[in-house]
Amino acid sequence: MSFARVRALVVVGLLAVLALVFVVVALVRDTQSNAGTAAGCPDGWPLADVTLRERKDVKINVLNGTDQPGLARHVADEFSNRQFQVKKIANEKQIDDIAVLRYGPKGVGSAHLLRAYFLNNAVTKYDPNRKDDSVDVVLGNGFQQLATTTEVNQSLGDLGAAEAPPGTCPVTDDK
Structure with a gap:
C-alpha cells in the first residue's frame, strides 16, 4: 500500500x-x-394539536351562511374531491365574511390547513370546550371560490407553522 x-x-x-x-x-x-410533548404546560390547560394534517385526515362540516341556495353542497363536493372528510352540510345564519372556521383544541392543525384554502382570509374562532377534531367551515357572503392547489401551497408557506391558541399548550402528533 x-x-x-x-x-x-x-x-x-x-x-x-x-x-x-x-x-x-x-x-x-x-x-x-421534549418538543411537542407539552412539557411545562400549566395544569388544566388544553393540549392544542398543532400537527398539520393531510387532507384525507381532516374532518369538516360545511355550513352555508349566505342566501345562495346549494352553496354548502357545492363547496362540500369541492372539498370531497380534494379528499377532505365532509361530515355535515347545513345552513347557518348569514355572515358577511368570506368564511368562518370554528374549531377546538384537537382541530388547530386542521383549521390551519383550511385557512390556506381561503388564502388566509377566513375568520378563525377557537372554542376551548369543543371536544372533537372537526372544523366547521361557515361560508359567508364574501365567499367566491376555494383556492387552487398552487395557491394553497403558497398560502401555507406564507402562514408558516400552526400556532396554539392563547391558553393552550402546543402538542404535535408526530408518528
Whole structure:
C-alpha cells in the first residue's frame, strides 16, 4: 500500500470519528428533546394539536351562511374531491365574511390547513370546550371560490407553522 493511500485512509478515518463525535454531542445537548410533548404546560390547560394534517385526515362540516341556495353542497363536493372528510352540510345564519372556521383544541392543525384554502382570509374562532377534531367551515357572503392547489401551497408557506391558541399548550402528533 502506498503512502498516499495510507494517508487518505487516515484522513477519512479521522473525519468519520469527528463526525461521530459531533453527532453524539448534538444529541446530548439537544434542548428540544421534549418538543411537542407539552412539557411545562400549566395544569388544566388544553393540549392544542398543532400537527398539520393531510387532507384525507381532516374532518369538516360545511355550513352555508349566505342566501345562495346549494352553496354548502357545492363547496362540500369541492372539498370531497380534494379528499377532505365532509361530515355535515347545513345552513347557518348569514355572515358577511368570506368564511368562518370554528374549531377546538384537537382541530388547530386542521383549521390551519383550511385557512390556506381561503388564502388566509377566513375568520378563525377557537372554542376551548369543543371536544372533537372537526372544523366547521361557515361560508359567508364574501365567499367566491376555494383556492387552487398552487395557491394553497403558497398560502401555507406564507402562514408558516400552526400556532396554539392563547391558553393552550402546543402538542404535535408526530408518528
